[in-house]
Amino acid sequence: MKSLFEYLHLFGVTDKISFDLSLARGLDYYTGVIYEAVLIQNQAESQQQNDHTEESVSVGSVAGGGRYDGLVGMFDPKGRKVPCVGVSIGIERIFSIMEQKAEASEAKIRTTETQVLVAAAQKKLLEERMKLISELWNAGIKVFYCA
Structure with missing residues (x-):
């Protein structure tokens, strides 16, 4: 976690990260840190689509995952613990959002x-x-x- 926050600081994106200890997912197999990527639509984009919106709007989760050292062992006859970290990305959702932005923009792609x-x-x-x-x-x- 220390390295992660050092890298976030180097990239200057600490203001875009939320550290939430109440987040829970897959409690039966995750064994450590879990994470979720949520896309937030900025205020200007929100107002273009809905003139009375004043705050940022959450478009929703586009990725999630975490550490699951015991999951592989569940399928191993010897039950060995294998260190694993994984992520699932909502490609369709991301492409849909990108297509909507491209249609709304007049910029050359x-x-x-x-x-x-x-x-x-x-x-x-x-x-x-x-x-x-x-x-x-x-x-x-x-x-x-x-x-």
Whole structure:
């Protein structure tokens, strides 16, 4: 969790994260941290679709998952615990939202959005690369990172 929050801080997105200890899912097989990604529609988008809306609107969960060390062992004849982390992504929901945004926007859609490629020649300097990527994103530059 410490590493996660350090990375969130480096990317400057801590204001977009909610740490909720009351979240529960799949209690019969999750053995550790669980997570859920919820898409929030910003106020300007909400008002375009519904003029009397004043607050951000939750579009809903688009991904979820967590740690489930015991799940694989349930199907293993020897009952071994295998360290596992998984995620489920609602691709249809995400594509539907992207299509709606594209239809509402008059911007030209490009097949390749990447403007800058950040590649690592070595495994060191992870924090520096993350800071660089964050700075480029904040400047509105579309970045692809390759490890």
